[in-house]
Amino acid sequence: ACSSKFVLSQVHPMWQEPLAIPGGDRQSPIDIVVRKSIFDPQLRPLKVQYDPRTCQQIWNNGYSFLVEYDDTTDKSTLKGGPLEDQFRLCQFHFHWGENNAWGSEHSIDRRLYPAELHLVHWNSDKYSLFEESVIEDNGLAVIAVFLKIGKRHEGLQKLVDALPAVRHKDSVVEFTKFDPACLLPENIDDYWTYAGSLTTPPLTEAVTWIVMKQHIEVSHDQLAVFRSLLFTSAEEQLQRSMVNNFRVQQALKGRTVRSSFT
Ligand SMILES: Oc1ccc(S)c(O)c1
Ligand SMILES: [Zn+2]
16 A cells, blocks of 8 residues: 555644645646646557556545555556656545535636545656655656536445445555546546646645546535545544545646647
8 A cells, every 4th residue: 555654744734734845836736727738749648557456445544535556566557648657556535525516626727626536656667665756756646537416426336335434534444346447537638737746745746647637427425425534533522524625726836737638
């Protein structure tokens, strides 16, 4: 698993920004202004190869719930697109709101979605562990997919049914044979890409973001189960609903957002 060993050095309450942010000139998330993005014909199609047998567990880490994959071999990989190297899938998680009006971290021309999926991969050509890659500027590649309220997502339901078992922070449940490719939109050739950061601590500027143009649909009831999770552990007196676990948007600071499509 790529993040259970990854102890956050300074755990700040998620939504109170830490004082010192590493570098600070390529932070995430951002608003993507479509008319200012630059078409790059050299961007290649993404090559996604996920093996459902590498799926291991779901962990409520107090920020989101992570579906964690065995990243000790190159069985579930991402390459192509803007990437020079091969990246290994280590986990995916989501960010969502308390209602359907907001919840995503990125926005497209200021349009927010009710939730956003992040598929997190680390550069296994250059580094040997997730923990090493998370502090390097070419260490991570994250595919972001927007969620829209609509028809029920059949593939997501197996995950939704497992969530009550990880209601509290620090709970873990075995979760196997889940193919994350079912959460990708049909078209993964149209995306925006830019250099950014993690949106949760340690906020390191290690991420090549790949933001899908096409969203996926989930039902209102499926997203409602996300909101039944808690930020707090079972022992805590005051239980707090896990909602609005998105970071405030950050300044572009002169960065270019490229598009793979015109
Ligand atoms: O490893 C990661 C953790 C959290 C987030 S938001 C990432 O994009 C990567
Ligand atoms: Zn995220």
